[in-house]
Amino acid sequence: MNHPIDLLALDWANPMVRKYLHVYPEISSTVSEMWHADKWLKEVDLDDLSPMWANWEQAPHRHFYIKELAQLRNGDYVIPMRWVIVEGKEHAEVHRVHYSSNTDVFTIVAGSEAASVRNEYELIPATELHWNFLDLEATGRSFNFAGIIPSWASCMPHPTRQLAKGRPAFMLRIMPWCDDVSGNRSKQFNPHTNIYTANANLPHQKHSQEYFVRFCSTSPHASSLEQFEALAEDFRKWKPAYDCLLEQEILFQIHPHVLPADNPQQAESSSCAGLGSNFNCRYDKTGGSKDEKETDEGYDSLFKPGPSRTPRETIMIIKEQIWTACLGVQETVDAIQTRTGVKDKIAQHWMEKLVTMARERRNTHVDNIATRDPRLNDRSLVGEAREALKMQLKHEIQSELYSWVLTQPVERADLRPGDHFNVLLQVHGLDPHQDSPCELLHTFLLGEDKYIWHDTNTKWNKKKDEIFATRLQSSSIDGLSLPPLRSRYLLQYKNSLIGRHFKALQQLTVFHLDDDLCNPDLFNLWKASGELGALLWYPEIRNVTQYIADVEILTNNVLDLWSVFDPARIITKFKLHVLPHILNDIQRFGPAIIFSTEVFECWNAVFRLCSVLSNHLAPSHDIATTAGDMERFKHQVSGGWWKAEDNWVQGGRSVRDFLKHNRPLQRRLGWTDGNKVKPGTVKLLAKKHQLPSDFESAIREPFNSGGIDTGTIDSDRLQGKALLSCKYVISRSGDVCRSGSWVFVKSSMSQIVLAGRISKILLPSDQDPLTSPNGAVIVVEHFNVDTEKHARLDMPLLTRAGNVLLVPPHDVLFIFNAQHDCLAQQCKTVEEPVRQERHTTACRQPVVTHANDDHYIINTHALHNAHLIRETLPRSLTEPKTLFADRRGLHDRMAAGLRITGPAxxxxxxxxxxxxxxxxxxxxxxxxxxxxxxxxxxxxxxxx
Structure with a gap:
């Protein structure tokens, strides 16, 4: 094991990481990070947040701590309770304190205005703080806190201030991930249980890079809960580190925030019985036998969250199971697990031992004539008296075994987390039931999307496979952030697809399905799934209330359509029931992509190489050592600081700059510097591909018939100059837009947003693309967005406007994906030669040729820039619609049918x-x- 607190200490000392660390929660109208969401803002205990603040821009750097008396610049007194960011500025949530000079008494002002998220404290700029508690105490005055809560008064000065001894003190929140991973690259499974972690105080763009994944532990023997016990030792423990931004030593703690993983692992982390049990939900107590789920109430309950599970109730049930196991009746223990859906992996170890021991002792003291209690040999003892004695002996055995298990491994007064049951159930500030969020890869892509794809393609023969593959290959993937489609490969291995394949199918399939390939119920499911998926992949949420309402409508539509297509599917597939819980997860943790697990799954490739190249004698230890060596190397070449004897040092300049200028090393370490992409930048084509042209031949002649809108472009300055072709332009959103890309542009003069397709990207020969990128001209074919949606696909339509827009690079807002309406335009399939390894071969394959270039469809199932598309288009074109007004009536009808077909x-x-x-x-x-x-x-x- 490499302890996470030691690994995260490197983040403070790494200049490539430290500048991104966000140490305080933030109140923001746009939710894009975990520190914007409800758990960090409203639920986390005040003592689990960074306790101090200082104005590092002005000396002296006085340290202000929460729950300490402080004085403002205007002379008023306050007690800060929390530090938050508001509109990019640090603020303090405070209690106003009244000071009576006559009696020298401090009292909290009653009914002070509430202006914070918690609705308890007043919000003031942190820079208004002037004197801290120690400064006031240094004046020699005595303080009488008669009106202040005694617990606060007794804590002044703050305990952390005394521990820090002048050093800043902060808190970090982490995301531990756990799963079983094969240590082999071959198909032969070599099981290891791994734990990685990520720093939740970093922006989610950084979480998508392997550079920020930290290996914590691995074992082919120790279970995940046993490894979490070791991980929990680092929580709430102060650790010194060097802050390269403040250029001084600090103290920090780590706290768990969220537990991303696949569903089986999250069930284990929550001590849930698992996906195959009657009560299989880790969030709530919804469930029952199949007969119970087929009742009207039971069936309807599967479509919404039920009564929440709590760690306290789960611990009580685990203790009940252990106490029951001391009787030696396995069936009784199984009945409790079946009834509650609680099954703890650590407790299971002890229960198996206890059942065996109880049976042996019951046989010795109750059943065996030769060794049983002498009172049972009394023939006069019959009937109820005899049964009562047997029960008394069994309870004595039960008490004796329960006392024994309390001594394992050392004697204590009660059952203990880690030793006897899941340690995560008693980690401060963590609820594994509610903090194990619905994960998109395993729940949506490999769940809901996979079910639809299977039900669709199982009815196809080879001819239909080829038809769909040809249509899918004709899709435009520009603006989707997808790798090149290999549709025939996808159909060849249609039952063995992975997440990225379903991500492509989710965005494109609906355009290529007709009645021959898909029945109406399945087609409606594809549409609903695509709409929901686009919203779930939002990177930021501008209007949380509207967003949650939209996601709820689309989630209900997907589940209701499943009940129409296959009423029993929600009973047999847990991943459908868990979808409604994602609404609460988004409110508590932020956009769903923040707690996705793809980057951890990618890091498994690094682990496998470490495993393959290990000594195979002590593989876990060897892998951890290798991972530690990589962290050390990564830290040094990133310019990080480390302690040598009593001084903090870093490598020489050549070492510090090694990673910055070495692209192959950046790729191998999973580092990407997104700051290098500047909106408005253009890149010229290579010289060998350049065909310079003048204004007339490049713009006027090809587009003269439809009219040219020059906007803010001075066409006179282009006359007589050679225009060079560019490879791409960077939009305001950071997208790489090429010729043929669909974009929204905003006129600098009229401020009107228009849609179009980039035809050419031109740069006058006297302009430098690096120093004068806005000298370029983007030629955009203008398309109108129709007021009516596509009748079958419910997506906005694009119709050629007949004119051309000339816009500067900074007016290009963002890229989007548009598809040709091949089914409506009856595009034909023709045979064309196949190119292999850059050569045209004699082989031929069918391809789709578009019949009309004037009509397109805006792909609202696209994941990339889905939030920008919906912000730009009129709400009427993207607003979700409820498909079934009477949902309960629909569910009751489906349940009635299940009560006939289910028992049969x-x-x-x-x-x-x-x-x-x-x-x-x-x-x-x-x-x-x-x-x-x-x-x-x-x-x-x-x-x-």
């Missing part, structure tokens, strides 16, 4: 299982007879 299917399955058991029994008997005949024949041969 289960009876048939039971009968089939009975026949299978009988057949296997007959086959086993036949094999035994054959073996007996062979043995008898062998004996006869030996006798002869």
């Amino acid at each position: 299917k289960r009876a048939k399955a039971k009968e089939k299982a009975k026949e299978t058991r009988a057949r296997k029994k007959d086959e086993a008997a036949q094999r035994r007879m054959t073996v007996q005949d062979d043995l008898e024949g062998l004996a006869d041969n030996e006798a002869i």
Whole structure:
């Protein structure tokens, strides 16, 4: 194990990381990070947030701590309770304090105005603070805190101030991830349980880079909960580090914030019985037997969150199971687990031992005539008295075994987290039930999308596979941030797809399905799934209330359409029931992509190489050592500081700059510097591809028939100059836009946003693309956005306007994806030669040729820039619509049908299982007879 607190100490001392650390929660109208969301803002205990603030821009750097008396510049007194960021500035949430000079008494002002998220404190700029508690105390005055809560008065000065001894003190919140991973690169599974972690105080753009993933522990033997126990030792522990931004030593703590993982691991982390149990939800107590789920109430409950589970209740149930196991009746323990859905992996180890020990002792003291209690040998003891004695002996055994388990491994007064049950259930500030959010990769892509894809393609033959593959390959992927489509490969291995394949299908499939490939119910599911997916991949949320309402409508639509297509699917597939919980997860943690696990899954490739190249004698130790060496190397070449003897030092300039100027090393360490992309930048084509042209031949002649809107472009300055072609332009959103890209542009003069397709990117030969990028001219074919949506796809339509826009680079807002309406325009399929390795071959394959270039569809299923598309287009074109007004009535009708088909299917399955058991029994008997005949024949041969 490499301890996370030691790893995160490197973040403070790394100049490439420290500048991105966000140490205080932030009140913002736009939610794009975890520190904007409800858990960080409203739920985290005040003592678990960074306790101090100082004005580092002005000396002296007085340290102000929460729950300490402080004086403002105007002479008023306050007690800061929390530090927050508001509009980019540091603020303090305070209690106003009244000071009476006559009695020298401080009292909290009652009814002070509430101006904070918590609605308890007043919000003031932190720079208004002037004197801290120690400064006031240094004046020699005595303080009488008669009206201040005694617990505060007794804590002045703040305990952390005394511990820090002049050093700044901060808090970091982390995201530990755990899963089982194969240590082999081959198909042979070599199971390891791994824990990685990420610093939640970093922006989510950084979380998508492998550079910021930290390896914590691995073991082929220790379970995830055992490893979490070791991880929990680092929580709430002060650790010194060097802050390269403040250029001084600091103290910091780490606290767990969220537990991203796949569903089976999150069930284990929550001590849930798992996906196959009756009560399989880690969030709530929804569930029951199949008969119970087929009732009207039971079926409807699956479509919404139920009563929440709590760690306290879960611990009580685990203790009840351990106490029951001391009786030695496994069936009773199983009944509790079935009834509650609680099954703890650590407690299970002790319960198996206790059941075995209880059975042995019950046999010795109750059942065995030779060794049982002498009172049971009294023949006069019969009836209820005899049964009462047996029960008394069993309870004595139960108490004796329970006392024994309390001594394992050391004697304590009660069952303990880590030793006897899941340590995560008692980690301060963590609720594994509610802090294990619905994860998009495993729940949506490999869940809901995978189910639709399977139900769609299983009905296809090879001819239909080829039709869909040809159509899919004709899709435009510009503006989707997808790798090149390999549609025939995708169809060849259609039952073995991974997340990136479903991400492509989710955005494109709906354009290529007709009645021959898909029935109406499935087609509606594809549409609803694409709409929901686009919203779930939002990187930022501008209007949380509207966004949550939209996601709720689309989630309900998806689940209701599933109930129409297959009413039993939500009973058999847990991933559908868990979808409504994502609404609360987004409110508490921010956009769903923040707690996605793709980057951790990617880091598994690094782990596998460490495993393959380990010594294979002590592989876990060797892998951890290798990961530690990589962290050390990464820290040094990033310019990080470390302690040598009593001084903090860093490498020489050549070492510090090694990573910055070495692109191959950046790629291998998973580092990307996004600051290098500047909006408005253009890049020229290579000289060998350049065909300089003048204004007339490049713009006037090709587009003269439709009219040219020059806008703010001075066309006179382009006359007589050679215009060079550019490869791309960077939009305001940071997108790389090329010729043929669909973009929204904003006129600098009229401030009107228009849609169009980039035709050319031109730069006058006398302009330098680096020093004068705005000298470029972007030629955009203008398309109108229709007021009506596509009748079948419910997406906005684009129609050629007939004119051309000339816009400067800084007017290009963002890229979007548009698809040709091939089904409506009846585009034809033709055979074309196949190019392989840059050569045209004699092989031919079908491709789609577009019949009309005047009509396109804005792809609102696209994940990239989905939030910008919806902010730009009229609400009427993107507003979600509820498909079923009477949802409860729909669910009741589906449940009524299930009460007929469900029991019939289960009876048939039971009968089939009975026949299978009988057949296997007959086959086993036949094999035994054959073996007996062979043995008898062998004996006869030996006798002869």
